Amino acid sequence: MRGKKILLGITGSIAAYKSALLVRLLVKAGAEVKVVMTKAAIDFITPLTLSTLSKNPVYSEYANQETGEWSNHVELGLWADAFVIAPASANTISKMANGVCDNLLLAVYLSAKCKVFFAPAMDLDMHKHPATQENIARLVSFGNQLISATSGELASGLHGEGRMEEPELIIDALEKYFNADLPLKGKKALVTAGPTFEAIDPVRFIGNRSSGKMGYAIAEELATQGADVLLVSGPGNLSVINSRITRVDIESAEEMLNACMKDFSEKDIIVMSAAVADYKPADVASEKLKKKNNEMPLPLIPTQDILALMGEKKGKKQFIVGFALETENELENAKGKLQKKNLDLVVLNSLKDEGAGFNHDTNKITIIDKKGSEYNFGLKSKQEVAKDLVNLIITNITNTTV
Numbered sequence: 001m002r003g004k005k006i007l008l009g010i011t012g013s014i015a016a017y018k019s020a021l022l023v024r025l026l027v028k029a030g031a032e033v034k035v036v037m038t039k040a041a042i043d044f045i046t047p048l049t050l051s052t053l054s055k056n057p058v059y060s061e062y063a064n065q066e067t068g069e070w071s072n073h074v075e076l077g078l079w080a081d082a083f084v085i086a087p088a089s090a091n092t093i094s095k096m097a098n099g100v101c102d103n104l105l106l107a108v109y110l111s112a113k114c115k116v117f118f119a120p121a122m123d124l125d126m127h128k129h130p131a132t133q134e135n136i137a138r139l140v141s142f143g144n145q146l147i148s149a150t151s152g153e154l155a156s157g158l159h160g161e162g163r164m165e166e167p168e169l170i171i172d173a174l175e176k177y178f179n180a181d182l183p184l185k186g187k188k189a190l191v192t193a194g195p196t197f198e199a200i201d202p203v204r205f206i207g208n209r210s211s212g213k214m215g216y217a218i219a220e221e222l223a224t225q226g227a228d229v230l231l232v233s234g235p236g237n238l239s240v241i242n243s244r245i246t247r248v249d250i251e252s253a254e255e256m257l258n259a260c261m262k263d264f265s266e267k268d269i270i271v272m273s274a275a276v277a278d279y280k281p282a283d284v285a286s287e288k289l290k291k292k293n294n295e296m297p298l299p300l301i302p303t304q305d306i307l308a309l310m311g312e313k314k315g316k317k318q319f320i321v322g323f324a325l326e327t328e329n330e331l332e333n334a335k336g337k338l339q340k341k342n343l344d345l346v347v348l349n350s351l352k353d354e355g356a357g358f359n360h361d362t363n364k365i366t367i368i369d370k371k372g373s374e375y376n377f378g379l380k381s382k383q384e385v386a387k388d389l390v391n392l393i394i395t396n397i398t399n400t401t402v
Contacts, residue, residue: 001029001030001031001175001178002029002030002220002224002241002242003031004030004174005079005080006031006032006033006080006081006082007033007034007035007080007082007084007108007112008026008033008085009036009037009083009086009088009109010041010045011088011089011091012039012040012041012044012089013041013087013121013122013164015163015164016041016045016087017044017045018086018087018166018167019045019050019087020049020050021167022084022171023050023053023054025171029241029242029243030242032056033053034054034056034057035054035056035059036076036108037059038060038103039060040091041060061104062104062107073104073107073111077108077109077110077112077114078111082177082178083108083114083117084117084170085105085119086119086147087119087121088119089120092106093118094131094132094135096109096118096135096139097136098135115144115145115177116143117145117146117147117173117177118139118144118145119149119164120136120149120164121149121164124154124156124158124160125158127149127160127162128161145177147170147173149161149163149165151163179226182225183394183398184222184225184226185226187227187228187269188227188267189219189227189228189229189230189269189271190229190230190269191218191229191232191271191273192215192232192260192271192274193218193231193233193273193274194211194212194233194234194235194236194274195207195208195209195210195274195275196234196252196253196256196274196275196276196277196303197234197235197251198252198277198279198280199252199281200281200284200285200298201284201286201289202286204288206277206279206300207235209359210274210275211358212236212238213360213361213382214363214385215231215233215274216231217382217383217385217386218273218386219231219242220245220383221383221387222390225390225394226244227268227269228244228246229244229245229246230246230248230267231246231247232250232260232274233249233274234256234275235251253276253280253303253304253306254303257304257306260306261306261309265315268318268397269319270320270321271389272307272310272320275325275358278302279301279302280301282300282301283299307320311341311342312342314342319344319345319393319396319397320341320344320345321343321344321345321346321347321393322337322338322343322346323346323347324337325349325350325351326348326350331348331368331374334346334366334368335368343370344396345367345368345369345392345393346367346368347366348368349363349364350364355379356379360382361381362381363380363381364378365385365388365389367392375388
């Protein structure tokens, strides 16, 4: 749902109170939401509430009488990736089925080029009436998608069909629609992000400056393209949005190793963007080390090379991406890592590039594939960098499976 443009149509029904939750859930899922209302809908829920939740103006009139500003129904219809009319009253359903265009919502409906969903909401006998059922069937025949009314207690006190479907299930219907043709649907991905902390004592640790922003952006983009993502995250304060991401929090390189290798063989795509410590203290003190005037030696031992282990255990259909943060002999070192660790792609970062590397919202990368081809990208937001990388992953996977 992330990045999708959803136009929500609200009509005159007591079920309009559910629309506030629907807007909130859509925004939380990462969608951009605009709302168009009939005049009757405003009697049940205020435009101010919906504008506040959607962070966009609410449309109900063809023009603002005070400013003369026009609400362009054609632009709204073209803007949306999906038009969801919820609740859809018996009156509006009838008008939609018969091409009536006497308000802004109906004008948008007749102009819409996107998929239209409608969720009926009305009393039991109105819903059962042959005219209503014929209108619903006609709308479906036009290619609109029905989100069927459910059975339960109605506002009149009657029990039966006519309740608008719950907002959570409307979200599910939208996700199924958007996910149907996603290129990574059915794929399982593993992404690592952030730093690892290697304990010296209960207070101190060896760490690095990684924020995890790049890894989180990659996880979000893989999920947006349909993959089910396991995100193994080192310490940080970032959060995930997409419901297809499962996050596992770790601290040390050993914990990351264990989390990554569990069910590793089931993963189709592996992107190792975490800044994993190469060394850890040979011994961890059980109590805080006291400051002394003399030097304090700190023997270090290597951590397990997670990426190298994955390369050794890599299956024929697995696709592994590694990251190389270099300060000298950058291309040579990155290509060496690609071959030595049996990777499909390596992403080269340089700390010499302004705006790239740790703690930035931007990054500048070069991607190298197994054939030695280089793909250079300029400085971009980490979200855009993630899109470039995931697009290249999709291209490689598609070419391999064809």
